Amino acid sequence: MLLGAILGIWLLGWLLFEGVATLPLGRATLTGFQTRLNELRDSFDAARDSNVFLDVVVGGIRDALDAFVVGAQDLLSQAAFPRPVPQVGWLGVVALFAWVTYALAGVRSTILVVLSLLSFGVLGYWSESIDLLIVTFTAVLIAVLVGIPLGIAMSRSRTVTAVATPVLDVMQTMPSFAYLLPLVLLFSIGPSAAVVATLIYALPPVVRITAHGLRTVAASTIEATTSMGSTRTQLLRKVQLPMAKRTIIVGVNQTIMAALSMATIAALIDGPGLGEPVIQALQTLDIGTAFVSGLCIVIMAIMLDRATTAASQRAESERRATRDPRRRRIALGAGAVLAAVAVYLSRSYLWAADPSRLPDLGRPLADVAGTATDWFTDTFSAVTGAIKDGFTYALLNPFQSLLADSPWWLVAAVLLAVAFVLGGWRPTVTTAVCLAVIFGVGLWQDTMVTLTMTLVATVMVMLLAVVFGVWMGRSKRADTAFRPLLDAGQTIPPFVYLVPALALFGTSRFTAIVAAIVYAAPVAIKLVADGIRGVSPTTVEAATSAGSSTIQVISKVQLPMARNALVLAANQGLLYVLSMVVIGGLVGGGALGYTVVSGFSQAQLFGKGLAAGIAIVALGIMLDRITQHAAARSGRR
């Protein structure tokens, strides 16, 4: 009701003031703030060698990271001069990884890891894949060493939580393009900058989930322990950490997945790994090659996800101690001997060291993928073009006009009112701060265009999430069929499907929205499916036996009872959509996404790109707080 009134006032204001005070900014124009960022960069760059802190501390970190990664590459992936191959060849690497997986996760995961690693060799991307693993694991190792203590601190202190949460928000929502350049200023280009970029993006999940896991250890358990006279340290070591172990490993799992996606993008600053062939293939629009190297990334993601999940389940079952330790020790010992033999072979013989001697499936697969994509786009581009036009004229253009062509004060007032109605005064304050930041960095109209695309994409994501989430939640078979597709959508680097998307929809805002949906829908669908599955079966049975039709069961029982999952899905969907703004800029989305990329590419636009990155963060925090508080409210009702 209230929202309707707000919309009415907005429409009226838009009719009266369309095109007034919209705060546009020309592509090549910089505001004072953006120019100052440029100057800051210049003075920073000039001081790099003379400043003790930059030279000794940052330089020390840089050299250590570089040495670590290059050492690992010599050992596992790149020719260690004067040898024509690494110290350990592919057979040895496969055996080593298999043994570690067996020790931590079990037999099924071991088979998966062996097959995945072999596929990297057969597809022709052995060294790039192992490079990517090295960068990912280096970043994850640091993330775990820093993140778990930080998570512990957050679980024990409200102050630490209050300080750390906004920092973590910024780390997760700041588009990587915006901080790659500042990072390069500090760490120069190469492996160390790639590791740090990856770390920035991958650290938040492990911190957050560790804190969450420790906080949710049942209060009664803690009380029982403290009443027996345990100290805080004992409590932590003997009770909280063991009980939260499974959750913490889930956090590590999330961190690994985030690291993997970021390590791919780090190819833009000479980070080693699979990102390089993907980006190079994009230059010549070679979809086949991009597909095959993208496939390697998907395989790696699935391998890491399943193996760490299995490791967390094992952690659980070991805590309950139901296994015979002696048999396991014998198997581990035998595995170690085998791995040692494999390493020896791969150090001595080329057939066991040089992956290019494996049969090559990559080339034919690339050809097939290229031909199939051509056929698909040729056949459907007329239809998809019409869909794009219809959608843009009927929905996107009017909505964008409402947001971006209204005066800034009107839109700001509307957003504040919506925040207040949905979430109360706290998100309203956050919204006010975020809007002030957006205003201050001088990119108001661009931000409104980006906001339009974000909201439209999120609505589409939620429609898909409800349809497919309900389907998957109700049918095990549908779940099995769709899940691998969802995994692929989440992990395949967006660069891979940009070209087919362009062929289908042309360069347009709609294409950017489609790219965002491909990336964000899987998360939302999974969350909704989980929510539907969580509805107690007895309730559903009761409704069915009372004569409700399927539609009634879904709309009257399952969806309302899964409301929390729906709201969470909307919140996550929104943030995932926002993280694709930059990619959208590459295919015609324009606005903030394009500005970030051009700031990365053109020295004189550096400040503007960084400002756009800041605007995206502000947008993200604003939308996140509004939806979270709205969710909390609807939960209380």
Place this chain on the structure above:
Amino acid sequence: MARLAALMAAGSLLVSACGGGDIEEAAGPSEGGEECGDFDIAINPWVGYEASAHVVGYVAATELGCNVEYKSLKEEVAWQGFGSGEVDVVIENWGHEDLKAKYIDEQGTAQDAGPNGNVGVIGWFLPPWMVEEYPDITEWENLNTYAELFRTSESGDKGQLLDGDPSFVTNDEALVENLDLNFTVVYAGSEPALIQAFRAAEENREPLIGYFYAPQWFLAEVPLVKVNLPPYEEGCDADPETVACDYPEYILDKIVATDFAESGSPAYDLVASFEWTNDDQNLVAKYIAEDGMDPEDAAQQWVEDNPDVVAGWLG
């Protein structure tokens, strides 16, 4: 697991019994490596650049025995690498007066190593079918007549001028404004997006006008036609707000790290004397982009076909 292990052991024994090359034998000492040492070439993200870089790299590796490393980097990032020793050469530089001022004049970490023989052209281009159909469309004065053709869902009731490799400087918003054109600039956002748009426009005979540049491998596939804007004169683009003339031609040049230039490496002499034509570059770029050749193979092919030119560089 035990069975699997036994199987693996048996398997590996079986294969090893068949023998194979001994790695220690394969790892012969590299010849001439000491003389040249490491040679790091930045690869800026376009295929023509890649062609130049790999031809130089191929010659350096085969003739001078350098240990050549290619590093894929955007321009600005590559320039930063001069100071830290990560990058020895940028083989094709488009203008970038601001970067020259900063890294050559202020910091002194980089040096100009002369033109590489290529000439860069930036401007507005049309797919060939449009020029056949509307011969007078290549003059900017006539663009308004055809503006309606170029309308899209993105440009509303004006014609769409497709811009948008984020790496390139553009004056197009100002040009449209100052030349009174009934167009609006839409940002494609990336080179693949631009190429895909032009490819589709020629294939399906759709109207399209957009920002493009030469040398570029795609021009070998679809020979886009350049629109004649008011000709460039020295200084006519000085004020980005009032510019109303075409883009200047760029004499593309080579930039090297100062440390590299003073190292006495034979690779520096090669870089300094390297020079070839737009046609040379387009050919190698076509090998790579259209024929799907590995850049190193493409370079080898061209070097073998043009021994005289290469001999000239090695002097």
